Amino acid sequence: MEEVLRVEGLGKSFKKTRVVKDINFKVHKGEIMAVLGPNGAGKSTTIRSIMGIMMPDEGTVVFDNQVEGKVPKQKIGYLPEERGLYKNVKVMDILLYFAELKDYPLDQAKERALTYLKKFGLEGKDDVKVDELSKGMGQKVQFIGSIIHEPELLILDEPFSGLDPVSQETFKQEIKDLANNGTAILLSSHQMNLVEEMCDRLFMIHRGKKVIYGSMDEVKEQYANFKCTIHGNNDLGDLERIDQVERVEQNDDISILYLKSDVKASEWIKKLPDHLDIQELSLDRISLHEIFIDIATDRNLAQEAGVIDEK
Amino acid sequence: MKNSWKVAKWEIKRNLKSKSFLISLFLTPILIAIFATVPSLLSDWSDDEDTQQPQTTVYINDELGVWNELEPLTDEDGLNWDVELTEETEDEMTSTLEDESRSVFIHLNETSLQNGMIDYYASENVPQDFTYEIQMLEQPLRYMLLQETGLDESEIQTAMTPIVFNQNDVINEAEAEAEAAQGAEQFLSKFVPGIFAGIVLFSIVITGMMVFQSASEEKKEKVAEIILSSVSAEELMQGKIIGYFVLGILQVTVWIGMAAPVILWLVDFPIIEYLFVPELALLLLIAVLGYLMFAAIFVGLGATLEDASSGSNFQGFIFILPWLPFIFIAPIISNPEGVFAQALSYIPFTSPGIMILRLSILDEWPWIEIIISLAILIVSIWLLMKLAGKIFKVGILIYGKNATLPEIWKWLWS
Numbered sequence: 001m002e003e004v005l006r007v008e009g010l011g012k013s014f015k016k017t018r019v020v021k022d023i024n025f026k027v028h029k030g031e032i033m034a035v036l037g038p039n040g041a042g043k044s045t046t047i048r049s050i051m052g053i054m055m056p057d058e059g060t061v062v063f064d065n066q067v068e069g070k071v072p073k074q075k076i077g078y079l080p081e082e083r084g085l086y087k088n089v090k091v092m093d094i095l096l097y098f099a100e101l102k103d104y105p106l107d108q109a110k111e112r113a114l115t116y117l118k119k120f121g122l123e124g125k126d127d128v129k130v131d132e133l134s135k136g137m138g139q140k141v142q143f144i145g146s147i148i149h150e151p152e153l154l155i156l157d158e159p160f161s162g163l164d165p166v167s168q169e170t171f172k173q174e175i176k177d178l179a180n181n182g183t184a185i186l187l188s189s190h191q192m193n194l195v196e197e198m199c200d201r202l203f204m205i206h207r208g209k210k211v212i213y214g215s216m217d218e219v220k221e222q223y224a225n226f227k228c229t230i231h232g233n234n235d236l237g238d239l240e241r242i243d244q245v246e247r248v249e250q251n252d253d254i255s256i257l258y259l260k261s262d263v264k265a266s267e268w269i270k271k272l273p274d275h276l277d278i279q280e281l282s283l284d285r286i287s288l289h290e291i292f293i294d295i296a297t298d299r300n301l302a303q304e305a306g307v308i309d310e311k
Numbered sequence: 312m313k314n315s316w317k318v319a320k321w322e323i324k325r326n327l328k329s330k331s332f333l334i335s336l337f338l339t340p341i342l343i344a345i346f347a348t349v350p351s352l353l354s355d356w357s358d359d360e361d362t363q364q365p366q367t368t369v370y371i372n373d374e375l376g377v378w379n380e381l382e383p384l385t386d387e388d389g390l391n392w393d394v395e396l397t398e399e400t401e402d403e404m405t406s407t408l409e410d411e412s413r414s415v416f417i418h419l420n421e422t423s424l425q426n427g428m429i430d431y432y433a434s435e436n437v438p439q440d441f442t443y444e445i446q447m448l449e450q451p452l453r454y455m456l457l458q459e460t461g462l463d464e465s466e467i468q469t470a471m472t473p474i475v476f477n478q479n480d481v482i483n484e485a486e487a488e489a490e491a492a493q494g495a496e497q498f499l500s501k502f503v504p505g506i507f508a509g510i511v512l513f514s515i516v517i518t519g520m521m522v523f524q525s526a527s528e529e530k531k532e533k534v535a536e537i538i539l540s541s542v543s544a545e546e547l548m549q550g551k552i553i554g555y556f557v558l559g560i561l562q563v564t565v566w567i568g569m570a571a572p573v574i575l576w577l578v579d580f581p582i583i584e585y586l587f588v589p590e591l592a593l594l595l596l597i598a599v600l601g602y603l604m605f606a607a608i609f610v611g612l613g614a615t616l617e618d619a620s621s622g623s624n625f626q627g628f629i630f631i632l633p634w635l636p637f638i639f640i641a642p643i644i645s646n647p648e649g650v651f652a653q654a655l656s657y658i659p660f661t662s663p664g665i666m667i668l669r670l671s672i673l674d675e676w677p678w679i680e681i682i683i684s685l686a687i688l689i690v691s692i693w694l695l696m697k698l699a700g701k702i703f704k705v706g707i708l709i710y711g712k713n714a715t716l717p718e719i720w721k722w723l724w725s
Contacts (some may be wrong), residue, residue, distance in 0.1 A: 053539050053708065078540035082710050084533035088329055097321050101314070101541035145537065 001028035003155050003306045004184035005050065010059035019045045020208040022058065027153065032175065034195045035188040036288075037205035038296035043188040044081050046205065047157050050186075051078055063153070068115060074102050077151030081158045081188075083142050085130045091117070091141055092126040093146055104149035116144040120170060136167050143171060147178065154178060156187040160194055172198055192289035202288075206295045226265055226284045227285055228257040232277035243271055253279075258286070314542040318550020322525060323557050336562055342571045366393040367413050367441060370404060374420040381451055390444050399535045401432065408434040415441065418637025424456060504584035505671020507567075508594030512663055514566065515602040516561030516633045522555045522606050526613025526707065535707040544704040559602065593681070594667055600685070604692045605633050611699030614706030615714035626713075636664025647672050656684045659691035698723055 010023040020042035027033045035043050049056040052071040063072050073287065085094055099109030117126055120140040139162065147154060156175070158240055160168050168191070176198055179185050191193050195202065202219060204212040212219055225246070230239075231254055239248045239255055244263050249256045259268065260300060265283055272278075326332040369392045371378055376397060385392055397416075404416040417431040429452075450471070458468045465547065529535045529547075538547055575582060597653070612629055636643075639661070643652045647669045655665040662684050670676060705722040706714055714722075 006398075048536075048708075051540050053536065073541050078537065080533075080536035080540070082533045083537060084326070086528070086532055086534055089325055093324075093328075098541070100317055100321075101538065140324065142537070207486070 001031065003027075004029050004063065005186065006060075006062045006065075007046070007050060008060045008062070010046060010049055010056050010061065012042075012054065012056045012058075014047055016210055020049070020056075020205070023208075023210060025203045025210075027186050027215060029152075029184050030179055030182045031200040032185045032187065032198055034199040034202040035186065035205060036190065036192070036195060036202055036292060037188075037211075038190065038292070038297070041205045041209055041296075042208040043205060044157055045208075047080075047155055047186070047188060051076070051155065053063040074104075074149065075152040077146040077149065077154040079142060079154075079156045079159055081161070083139075085138055085141060085145075087131040088129060090127055090129055091122075091133070094130065095141070095145055098145040099148045102149035102151075103198075109148050112148055112150075113144060116147070119174075120144070135162065136164060138174075139163060140167065140170075143174070143285060147183075148303065151183065153184045153186065154295055158189055159187055160189055160191045170183045190292065192287065192292050196288045204292070204295065211295055212291070219288070219291075222261075223291050224287070225261050226259045226263055226268075226283055227286050227290075228259065228268075229256065229280075229282045229284075230255045230276070231280035238273070238276070242273065244268060312546075312549075314546040315549040315553060318538075318542060319545055319554035319557065322551055322554030323561075326327070326521075326554075326558055332558075336565055337569075340503050340566045344570075344573075348404060365413060366391050367415060367437060368393045368395065368411065370397045370399075370407075370414065370416040371396050372399060372416070372418045372420075373530075374418070375455075376425065377419060380455075381448060384447060385453055386421050390447065392444075401430075405432060408432055412436045413438075417445070419452075422669055424452060435660040470536060499580060499585045503582055504588055504591040504594050504673050505667055507586055507591065508598045508667045509664075509671075510567070511560075511563050511595060512572065512598040512601050512667060514563035515556060516605050518555045518559035518562060518723075519605040519609050519633070520557070520630070522551050523609035523616075525551050525555070526610050527616050527702065530707055530710065531612060531617045533710055539708075544707065545700055547707075548610050548700060548703045549609055552603070555606065556599075557603060590670070590676075594670060597663050597666050597670075597685070597688075600688050600692060601633075604663070604688065604695060607692060607695040607699040608632065611695075611702040611706075614699075614703040615719055617711070617713055632660045633664075635661050636668065639665065640668065643668055644672060648677070653680060656680060657687055659688050 007023055007025050010020060011018070012020050015117075023042075023046055025033070025035075027188070035046060037043050045054065048054040049059075050061050052061075052073075061071075063070070063075070066072070092110070093112040096106055096109055099113075100108060114126060117123055120143075122137055124142060125133065125137065130141070133141065146156070154175075158267065159171055159175070163171060172194055175185060175187070179200075187195075187199075196216070197297040199216055201215045202212065203210065212223075214222075233253055234250075234255055236248060236250050236255070239245065239250070239257055244260045245256045246260050248258070269283065366496055371394060378394075382394070385394070399407070401416070401418060408414050408416060411434045413436045414434040415431055415437055417429065419429065423429045433441065443671070453471060454467060457470055459461055462470065505522060526548075533549070542550070608629060612626060616626060636655075639651075639655055642649075643655070643665060652665065652669055655661045656669065666681070670681070701723055702719055706719070
């Protein structure tokens with residue numbers, strides 16, 4: 001796959017605090033790459049460094065295999081985490097301004113703007129002032145603003161934050177369509193369910209450092225083991241002694257048993273000791289969401305499982 | 312630079328489409344005209360009122376029996392007196408006056424006439440002019456006094472004619488006239504461009520303050536980062552400065568366009584002729600430099616504040632900077648070549664306003680001072696632009712709070 005963006009050894013400090021360190025990843029044409037991590041992990045700093053809005057202290061950012069450090073701003077679409085629109089202007093005016101800043105032909109931009117407004121259910125809003133839009137409508141306009149110039153690389157920092165489920169779905173579908181049409185997409189998010197559904201690869205970052213990097217399939221294979229949740233009053237030691245249990249988390253009457261990756265669910269259930277107090281039992285896979293929570297709360301699920309290296 | 316123009320164009324277009332800008336654009340000259348004319352109209356009106364002021368009641372105890380002779384005089388001089396003759400004494404009259412307003416009691420008796428000191432008693436609200444009005448009585452009384460001494464008419468006339476020293480200037484009349492005309496012309500030829508440059512400076516500094524709002528809005532509405540994905544922070548800042556400069560010029564053009572017909576109609580000297588003199592170029596240059604300096608300050612300040620009303624005292628103080636020269640107008644006009652005036656010409660924050668004012672009233676331009684002042688101004692602008700750029704770059708991306716002074720200080724050195 002054609003490489004659109006390559007980040008190598010990126011590092012950035014604010015005063016004496018190291019915010020990101022040794023960040024390496026690539027984004028290819030037509031793929032959706034997710035940068036994940038808890039708040040303050042360094043996602044926005046990484047993205048701002050890529051955009052040249054912040055100067056990284058170390059490392060290189062290369063676009064399209066061109067000269068490093070030169071950001072082809074016309075080819076990139078960017079939706080920052082902290083985003084807004086000028087209030088007292090018309091929707092079409094601001095979209096055309098964004099297009100003009102990217103040197104995109106205005107007649108084409110106007111056409112695209114109308115198409116997208118219609119697509120997002122904002123038909124006829126082009127002549128309305130921004131402050132008359134609802135929050136959700138405003139976010140759709142911002143999104144249109146970031147893709148109005150047909151970018152080759154689209155960088156979305158928390159595109160789903162503050163969206164209602166319907167809009168989330170609209171955005172998700174649109175992002176997928178853009179990727180299918182060849183746009184390289186780098187998105188950061190902490191909506192794990194959405195990321196899980198749409199991303200091709202992911203890069204998880206915690207405290208400014210890489211924790212997981214790999215394709216969604218690889219990550220799932222590696223991390224998405226079974227876990228068994230038991231409601232009932234049981235002794236921790238008893239649970240830990242059960243075959244193929246990697247570790248146990250116990251909180252009052254709820255115990256979560258993390259199982260090894262090669263477990264066969266039906267066989268394992270049969271091996272459960274008779275004396276266990278089972279009020280409720282569920283067996284399911286660890287989701288990306290849980291991996292994320294684990295990392296964010298400094299538990300050691302991911303570290304225990306090891307880190308997938310880039311292939 | 313191309314990107315700066317795009318930003319500038321946007322700021323211009325956006326403001327021209329905004330109602331508040333258009334309202335202030337056309338309303339300001341009208342408001343100025345109202346403020347300029349209404350007070351004088353009001354005072355004219357109250358002058359009319361004055362002519363119908365109530366009379367001053369004057370009680371006279373005329374022991375000398377001279378009032379009959381004095382009365383015609385008061386009529387001749389148009390004194391607004393309502394004279395009532397009375398027999399009452401000072402003591403009795405003071406109690407009457409206590410209850411009255413605008414009343415005076417005069418006691419004309421032999422003793423006071425001989426002493427040359429006539430006491431009169433005034434109630435509340437007696438107009439100040441009464442002091443002068445009553446002096447009208449002096450001459451006739453003196454006349455009577457002299458008559459009593461037995462002098463004849465011609466002796467009395469001689470005694471009463473004061474000796475006055477009268478100064479006569481000896482000058483060549485033709486020269487004096489030419490000088491007066493030249494003086495007026497020279498005054499106007501400096502003053503008209505000075506006023507013009509002052510208006511230009513005033514107008515573009517006001518739009519300079521809009522640069523602040525614009526930068527602050529960028530931060531408040533969180534648009535900055537989207538814009539910065541297309542242009543650099545420097546280009547965004549420059550674009551704003553250029554955009555509001557154009558708006559300022561546009562504003563001043565509209566104002567002058569609205570005022571010019573009125574002024575040309577009211578004033579009968581050739582204003583246009585006095586306006587377009589070579590001096591105007593320098594004055595306008597100073598005005599433009601003044602704008603650039605304040606625009607740099609305000610764009611930097613805007614990037615540190617989301618809400619102008621919640622800034623610190625320090626930030627509030629910066630807003631006063633452009634108006635400092637107004638405080639010094641009086642001392643500068645009274646001594647435009649003084650040390651104070653010179654010192655203010657070398658302080659970048661005051662120098663544009665002060666220089667325009669001084670150059671408008673000075674006969675001879677102090678070229679060395681002008682050059683030093685311009686040099687200081689240009690260096691300050693360069694420095695302030697650099698600092699504003701640094702503050703803008705960091706500040707514009709910090710959301711949700713106003714930057715503190717120590718933070719700004721750190722950004723400058725980062």
